[in-house]
Amino acid sequence: MAIKLIGFPQPPNTLRVVLTLNELGLPFELEPVTDIQTIKTEDFIANKHPFGKVPVLIDGDFVIHESRAICRYLISKYQKDAKVVLIPDDPNKAAIVEQYLSYETAYYDPPLTKIVYQELVIKNFLGKPIDEAVVKQALEEIEKVLDIYEKILEGKDYLTGEYSFADLLHAGCAQYIYADTAHSYIFEKRPNVKRWIANLRNRDAFKKTYA
Incomplete structure (x- = not known):
């Protein structure tokens, strides 16, 4: 299952995750938020982000939010197979x-x-x-x-x-x-x-x- 990123397309918080994905060479699907009310629903707040915010990343059955945390997760999981070292092992x-x-x-x-x-x-x-x-x-x-x-x-x-x-x-x-x-x-x-x-x-x- 492809990585899915939910977020507004242009803000820095979304794009720092996109940049991390691109540096790691990871394919992903961007699900753009076009109506802010879609991230304020009970379902979104219960299952995606308790504050009704984006970006949110879905990787298989794993869901994580907050852009810097998302980036660190991606680096921790996928850097070993990438051509770039974003956080050294040393x-x-x-x-x-x-x-x-x-x-x-x-x-x-x-x-x-x-x-x-x-x-x-x-x-x-x-x-x-x-x-x-x-x-x-x-x-x-x-x-x-x-x-x-x-x-x-x-x-x-x-x-x-x-x-x-x-x-x-x-x-x-x-x-x-x-x-x-x-x-x-x-x-x-x-x-x-x-x-x-x-x-x-x-x-x-x-x-x-x-x-």
């Missing part, structure tokens, strides 16, 4: 990947998500004016974060030196900043960060995911 190397994953969750993703929400959802989708104060504060925050990333990435193509799950999770928000906002300068003016983001966007799995 415990020290794996711990460093987890360290950078924590950076992404705590420092990188929150300000970028605020910017993407204002620019993509509020302005482009809903056609309403953005909250300039929110965007300004988020830009100031991410600038400080990227200053640190610029130092981390000195002499390296990827965060640990080799492509990993940590890099993968950073890719999505960066793509939205480039594609849907005028703020790509936050990456472009930092040579090491610029090179890193370019490396992420040039991967075959990335191009397939965000085509």
